[in-house]
Amino acid sequence: MDFSRHPLCALGVASALGIVHGATGTAAAPARMMEADLLAALRRGGLLVRWRDAVAGGPLLTPSAAATLPDLLEDLARATERTLAAGERPLVLGGDHSIAAGTWRGVARWCRRQGTEAGLIWVDAHLDAHTPATTPSGNCHGMPLAALLGEGGGAWAGHAGAVLDPRRVCVVGAHSFEAAESALLARHGVRVFALEEVRRRGLAEVWAEALAIAGTPFGVSLDLDVLDSALAPAVSTPAGPGLAPAELVAVWRGLLRRPDLLGLEIVEYHPGRDRDGATLAAVEALLDAASRQVSE
Numbered sequence: 001m002d003f004s005r006h007p008l009c010a011l012g013v014a015s016a017l018g019i020v021h022g023a024t025g026t027a028a029a030p031a032r033m034m035e036a037d038l039l040a041a042l043r044r045g046g047l048l049v050r051w052r053d054a055v056a057g058g059p060l061l062t063p064s065a066a067a068t069l070p071d072l073l074e075d076l077a078r079a080t081e082r083t084l085a086a087g088e089r090p091l092v093l094g095g096d097h098s099i100a101a102g103t104w105r106g107v108a109r110w111c112r113r114q115g116t117e118a119g120l121i122w123v124d125a126h127l128d129a130h131t132p133a134t135t136p137s138g139n140c141h142g143m144p145l146a147a148l149l150g151e152g153g154g155a156w157a158g159h160a161g162a163v164l165d166p167r168r169v170c171v172v173g174a175h176s177f178e179a180a181e182s183a184l185l186a187r188h189g190v191r192v193f194a195l196e197e198v199r200r201r202g203l204a205e206v207w208a209e210a211l212a213i214a215g216t217p218f219g220v221s222l223d224l225d226v227l228d229s230a231l232a233p234a235v236s237t238p239a240g241p242g243l244a245p246a247e248l249v250a251v252w253r254g255l256l257r258r259p260d261l262l263g264l265e266i267v268e269y270h271p272g273r274d275r276d277g278a279t280l281a282a283v284e285a286l287l288d289a290a291s292r293q294v295s296e
Ligand SMILES: [Mn+2]
Pocket: 097, 124, 126, 128, 141, 223
């Protein structure tokens, strides 16, 4: 199956339900992205993209006062599964990173029905591999990767089983995490390309290895806090020094043109913290690069 021929369907998740202590501004991110016509960057690159339509419940998934995080995640899982079943690819725009536990659950369900599995590249300053037993903050946006590997998700995500094959999961850019998280990922054999390794080897070489681990087909989950806080400040949990947007732009060139890219998720944008739109401009540059045709 050549996913590069599938139009993108953008789904905003206007939620900060995964952050109980701390900044909750991520709920405003998808509306800000719509207002800024973020998808124009993809259209300029020649890709077909639309916001999810009203028939499917509108472009934004917004938790109502009564909605719990497990309800929201199941709604999102159904949405990404249906998107793929309809011959489109999900572009999920967060929202805090806890939504990844829904995004990739839906993608994985669709893949299994096709007799395949999804790989995943997790680009993040953090490991997001806490469980309710190890988290110092109690924030679920620090737990989704563990939940996708079948650890601790039953307690907060409403799904206890493993969603992903850890041999096809890797993390790129991490530099701020606790020992319990690296121990959990090591136990599952998940390859972590820490920021220090990226610095030593260069992102191009690391990204090529990450693609090889993720295999075919695969998805990418980008937490914007992997970007250097001085250059892209508008995130829930700024982590200080990180990747320059230009470094990531260079390796993302043609990403959405790959035949094996199932979907893309971009999370943790906190519009109230942006400075002169620098963070949103970085997202636009990434989408522009990802939409470009790359000659082999
Ligand atoms: Mn994250």
